[in-house]
Amino acid sequence: MSNTKNKPLSKIVNDLTRPLKSHKGFVIWVLFLLLVIGGGLVAYIWQLRVGLGVTALRDYVSWGLYISSFIFFVATALVGMLISSVLGLLGIKWITPIARIAEMIAIGFAMLAGVIIILDMGRPERLLNVFLYARIQSPIFWDVTVVTSYVLISILLFLLPLIPDMPFLRKTMKDQPKWKQLIYKLLSFGWVGSPEQYKIVKRSMRILAILIIPVALAIHTVTSWLFAMTPRIGWDSTIFGPYYVTGAFVAGAAAVVVVMFFIRKSYKIKEYITDKHFDHMAKLLVLVMLVYLYFNINEYIVPGYKMKRGDDAHILAMFTGHFSLMFWLVQIGGLILPIILFLFKPFRKPVPAMVLSIGIVVAAFFKRYLITVPTLMHSNYHADNLPVEYTQYWPSIAEWSITMMAVAIAVLVVTILAKLFPIMPIWEVAHENGISYEEMNKFNAEDSDIN
Amino acid sequence: MAEKNNNSNNTRRDFIKKGILAGVGTVFAGGLFSVVKTYADEPDTVKVLDQDGKVKEVDKSHLKEVGENVNKQLQKSNREGIPNKKWVMVIDLGKCRDARKCMESCQSAHQLWTEKDGDGSKVQHHINVHVMNRGSKAGGYFLPRPCQHCDNPPCTKVCPVNATFKRNDGIVLIDNARCVGCRFCVAACPYSARTFNWFDPKDADKYKDVPYNIELNVPQRKGTVSKCVFSADQIRVGKLPYCATACPNGVYWFGDEYEDAVTNGTTKETVRFSNLLKENAGYTLLPELGTKPSVWYLPEKDRLFPFEDYHTPSDDNAKHH
Numbered sequence: 001m002s003n004t005k006n007k008p009l010s011k012i013v014n015d016l017t018r019p020l021k022s023h024k025g026f027v028i029w030v031l032f033l034l035l036v037i038g039g040g041l042v043a044y045i046w047q048l049r050v051g052l053g054v055t056a057l058r059d060y061v062s063w064g065l066y067i068s069s070f071i072f073f074v075a076t077a078l079v080g081m082l083i084s085s086v087l088g089l090l091g092i093k094w095i096t097p098i099a100r101i102a103e104m105i106a107i108g109f110a111m112l113a114g115v116i117i118i119l120d121m122g123r124p125e126r127l128l129n130v131f132l133y134a135r136i137q138s139p140i141f142w143d144v145t146v147v148t149s150y151v152l153i154s155i156l157l158f159l160l161p162l163i164p165d166m167p168f169l170r171k172t173m174k175d176q177p178k179w180k181q182l183i184y185k186l187l188s189f190g191w192v193g194s195p196e197q198y199k200i201v202k203r204s205m206r207i208l209a210i211l212i213i214p215v216a217l218a219i220h221t222v223t224s225w226l227f228a229m230t231p232r233i234g235w236d237s238t239i240f241g242p243y244y245v246t247g248a249f250v251a252g253a254a255a256v257v258v259v260m261f262f263i264r265k266s267y268k269i270k271e272y273i274t275d276k277h278f279d280h281m282a283k284l285l286v287l288v289m290l291v292y293l294y295f296n297i298n299e300y301i302v303p304g305y306k307m308k309r310g311d312d313a314h315i316l317a318m319f320t321g322h323f324s325l326m327f328w329l330v331q332i333g334g335l336i337l338p339i340i341l342f343l344f345k346p347f348r349k350p351v352p353a354m355v356l357s358i359g360i361v362v363a364a365f366f367k368r369y370l371i372t373v374p375t376l377m378h379s380n381y382h383a384d385n386l387p388v389e390y391t392q393y394w395p396s397i398a399e400w401s402i403t404m405m406a407v408a409i410a411v412l413v414v415t416i417l418a419k420l421f422p423i424m425p426i427w428e429v430a431h432e433n434g435i436s437y438e439e440m441n442k443f444n445a446e447d448s449d450i451n
Numbered sequence: 452m453a454e455k456n457n458n459s460n461n462t463r464r465d466f467i468k469k470g471i472l473a474g475v476g477t478v479f480a481g482g483l484f485s486v487v488k489t490y491a492d493e494p495d496t497v498k499v500l501d502q503d504g505k506v507k508e509v510d511k512s513h514l515k516e517v518g519e520n521v522n523k524q525l526q527k528s529n530r531e532g533i534p535n536k537k538w539v540m541v542i543d544l545g546k547c548r549d550a551r552k553c554m555e556s557c558q559s560a561h562q563l564w565t566e567k568d569g570d571g572s573k574v575q576h577h578i579n580v581h582v583m584n585r586g587s588k589a590g591g592y593f594l595p596r597p598c599q600h601c602d603n604p605p606c607t608k609v610c611p612v613n614a615t616f617k618r619n620d621g622i623v624l625i626d627n628a629r630c631v632g633c634r635f636c637v638a639a640c641p642y643s644a645r646t647f648n649w650f651d652p653k654d655a656d657k658y659k660d661v662p663y664n665i666e667l668n669v670p671q672r673k674g675t676v677s678k679c680v681f682s683a684d685q686i687r688v689g690k691l692p693y694c695a696t697a698c699p700n701g702v703y704w705f706g707d708e709y710e711d712a713v714t715n716g717t718t719k720e721t722v723r724f725s726n727l728l729k730e731n732a733g734y735t736l737l738p739e740l741g742t743k744p745s746v747w748y749l750p751e752k753d754r755l756f757p758f759e760d761y762h763t764p765s766d767d768n769a770k771h772h
Contacts, residue, residue, distance in 0.1 A: 002740060050650065051649050052647070052649050052674065053573070053649035055649075057649070058647075058649065059575070059645070059647055062634045063637075063638050064645060071677040105716075120632055120633070120647070121631055121674075122631070122634070122674030122675060123630065123631045123632040124631075124632075126612075126629070126630075129612045129614075129631050130611050130631065133629060134612070135610060135611055135613050138610055138611040138612075138635070140609070140611035140633060141515060144611075145710050152594070229639075230639040231639075232638065232639070286755040376638065380643070380737060381596055381642055381643050382581065383643075384580065384581045386579075387572050396560070407456055
């Protein structure tokens with residue numbers, strides 16, 4: 001990051017805290033999200049009154065858009081672990097400015113994964129039954145356990161590196177509303193910037209970074225087991241765990257590129273999130289997409305070669321039948337094409353990288369749809385003596401509105417976090433610019449009446 | 452009902468004309484009694500079963516209203532099942548001509564939506580008759596498919612709240628007072644045997660004050676899963692399942708595997724269960740999945756009725772079978 005080197009501390013602090021104060025378009029963006037959430041809320045009240053019948057779900061396709069979104073959210077949330085944990089532990093330096101973005105996405109989407117499951121329940125008021133009558137044999141119990149753990153560790157991984165940033169915020173945000181200052185004060189946890197404290201923060205971050213790896217692997221493996229633990233055509237697969245985990249890295253890394261692009265643009269921090277970051281992220285995407293492609297080949301070619309009874313209809317529907325358009329758009333647009341294009345340097349520039357990443361994220365979403373829905377349509381015993389709706393599925397308006405509400409809430413969480421806290425750790429960025437912790441302490445102590 | 456009633460092997464007590472479970476009422480000597488309302492002539496007394504399985508006639512004034520706790524007690528015993536029994540069904544495919552009387556009687560007993568209700572867009576089946584082998588050289592046939600009451604059930608394994616469970620007597624039940632409506636069991640069932648209450652159940656207003664009977668799974672509840680219960684309520688009083696007795700063609704045999712006896716629902720003939728399977732090469736559905744069903748099938752040999760395919764084929768069907 002040659003172009004981020006040797007910036008004075010005052011400039012770094014100013015650059016990274018300025019977007020938190022006033023921001024054109026922020027209110028409009030939040031209002032837009034609230035509008036989407038409001039629309040979804042109306043649809044959800046309708047669903048509560050009439051029943052899940054307002055969805056296009058019926059006895060055969062009984063899991064649809066909600067569950068697909070659930071897998072998608074869990075998948076996207078996994079990127080927090082990949083970037084701040086795996087790459088961080090490997091000592092890769094360029095992730096410093098984007099680790100917090102990844103962590104924000106992890107928190108927003110992991111929380112929403114929990115919420116969308118409740119939206120999908122026929123009896124949401126009985127949610128407590130999941131704890132009162134908990135059966136540890138059920139994959140849902142495992143899922144509740146690991147998703148909660150992941151959210152908690154992600155929140156800690158978000159809050160810990162924030163602590164050394166708080167003095168900067170308390171110094172520069174004095175003109176901001178009282179409640180904001182109170183948050184900054186509370187989240188300081190008595191931080192004075194002593195070497196001892198830096199040591200504790202760094203060590204804790206390292207422990208959490210290691211802890212989150214098995215938990216992250218667990219959340220998506222368990223999510224895949226919601227399907228793989230059933231004897232259903234298309235789900236009855238032994239590679240579902242790694243298949244989901246690698247797919248999650250693709251979805252999450254692409255989501256980071258998209259968020260990175262828009263934050264860098266609207267926060268005017270091109271000096272910090274540079275072209276080089278897009279270049280690196282695109283290369284990372286190639287790596288994870290190749291691994292995912294490998295699992296896809298295994299998942300479709302192996303049953304496709306054998307054409308066992310039941311598998312045959314499922315595979316043919318993907319390759320040439322009812323789902324073929326979506327299937328090939330997802331495989332080519334979301335995997336093969338970006339893999340090839342990202343091999344060429346011009347496509348790793350911010351704009352093309354962002355455009356391709358949007359394609360990857362959308363494809364990742366529909367990939368989850370392709371995992372969930374076709375299996376339920378290809379039952380061993382078809383829908384005889386049932387209305388024609390039972391043999392088809394395309395999400396209803398209510399389902400789309402409620403799902404969009406969930407997406408909007410996740411994006412709103414990310415937006416609020418990105419508005420309340422600096423988008424990257426000031427202290428780490430400053431440190432990489434050759435500024436010592438003593439200098440930072442001195443900077444914060446200057447004409448400051450806090451503490 | 453009280454445990455003693457379960458133990459007695461008497462079938463079809465004729466004094467129970469059309470017993471309606473009024474719940475457990477009177478407490479005599481600290482025991483639980485099951486109370487059966489009868490259409491008896493004397494309006495002031497009712498017949499009850501005591502702990503020893505003896506019938507007693509008691510004054511109505513001795514009865515107490517069924518309380519919430521007693522209801523819970525009942526549910527608990529219903530979760531355990533009838534001791535020393537293993538219920539099995541044998542379905543003779545050669546005799547089925549898709550009369551669908553089984554489906555109708557089942558839908559009416561379990562208060563399910565039928566194609567005749569409303570605009571016909573809400574239909575629920577606990578038992579469905581599938582068209583199989585459409586277009587095959589071996590000829591088509593009809594396959595009545597209730598819940599298979601598997602001994603290795605994929606559905607009960609995945610339930611997060613133990614709302615669906617397997618009883619000691621082999622029956623897989625669903626407790627719609629506990630079900631959270633996640634539909635994991637629906638997704639897990641390879642036989643697609645489960646149905647969901649996507650809307651308010653049929654006649655929801657009419658039945659809203661009726662206490663829940665887990666063995667009949669009525670009244671149905673919006674947002675919960677429903678399924679074939681092997682007519683556990685009928686078995687409790689020594690009767691054959693609704694579908695079996697409704698069949699005009701002798702398709703269904705039902706009985707106890709431990710007694711090695713099954714009774715035909717139409718002819719009421721009783722035969723050795725093992726002989727029936729052996730002589731007719733009985734089999735179970737999707738044996739490769741290892742679900743170990745309690746429902747057996749006899750091959751569609753010597754069909755009593757010519758196969759007539761008047762269903763609308765969906766494109767999936769042709770590929771599948």
